Amino acid sequence: MVNQQDPRVLRTRQFIKEAFRELLQKKDFDSITINDIAQRATINRATFYAHYEDKYALLDEFTEQAFRERISDQVLNAREFTEEICDELIVMTYNYIVDFYRICRMDSKPIATLVDEKIKKMLQQTIENILLKGNIHPVEDRYTKIISAMTGSAIYGAAHSWLTVGEKDQTDLLVEIVRPYVMNGLGLPKVP
Amino acid sequence: MVNQQDPRVLRTRQFIKEAFRELLQKKDFDSITINDIAQRATINRATFYAHYEDKYALLDEFTEQAFRERISDQVLNAREFTEEICDELIVMTYNYIVDFYRICRMDSKPIATLVDEKIKKMLQQTIENILLKGNIHPVEDRYTKIISAMTGSAIYGAAHSWLTVGEKDQTDLLVEIVRPYVMNGLGLPKVP
DNA sequence: AGCGGAAAGTTGCATAAGCAACACATTGGG
């Protein structure tokens, strides 16, 4: 519908996302109206609908972009799922969750669920990309997807649990627990 | 041509002026191209021309806005040209010149002249407004314009000279010199 | 002088954004 390259489009979407970020710090998601967003972004309400179906679509893009920005080039270009990469994913995921729950008041369960699902999905996709690039690995290609899903879910679940349990900022320990579990599960060779 | 109230117009003009301000800190006015401005403002070059005839028109609006933002409500609402108001105008003018010459590299004389003329004009207009509001004053109405011009020029000339001479930031002294000159020239009663 | 490139402006057309009005759903008092 709209040309994603048009500078007007890029600007408008940035305005919307920035306004959304600011609003999330003051109000919980449910009580943010499209009007709030449009006003703060100094755009017309109709313009919002030209870009997003509703505020859930915005939340989706927002969380995805925030996640992408945290993926380092090292992870992005990795051709093998090493312990180093694994560690980075664990820490990154944990930090993402911490920040997100701190910034936003994830008051309503349905919203928290949406965000959680998004993070998990992004994580799985990231892992799958790495595994697919390393054409030589002990996992059959046809199982790559489910392996990625498991791994992503494991990392995410651990990070989330770690936050809930309240072991704040002990990421070293978190990594020590999760890494061997994941690497063993993948059956990948451990660097001595 | 363009509706000054349209939010798109307001935003675009802000973008342009902000880009212009940033560029002035890195390059001298002459070497700034319309392309530079458009690129930094993330707008199309043709859009620039929809708002300003050329970069001189932009400079004009830019300096005017900067000046307006420095006029206090007290001066704006003044109904009489008191010593207090006079002092404020002197200091404000001096500070404006200092800031402007510091921010921009006023390399080329013609540009410096343009800016200087603008400041003087704004100053004269501000003074005229005050004099006209105070309907009872010793100056004939038909002479208000020329009186304002003289006063504005005097204040501006003094401030500019003060800067050139190098008596930096001795605004107290500047005020002590200029105020009696101006107030005596106007023939206004001196507060004991 | 004359050449060539860069910047200045201009123009016609495509597209995004603004706006006002609309129908509909939700909700919170009286």
Add this chain to the structure above:
DNA sequence: CCCAATGTGTTGCTTATGCAACTTTCCGCT
């Protein structure tokens, strides 16, 4: 219960912006 207020989503039309192509002007260089 009702209705008034508020939010959602849509639509038709207007206006501003983007873009590409063009001419003109300016300026350095040989």
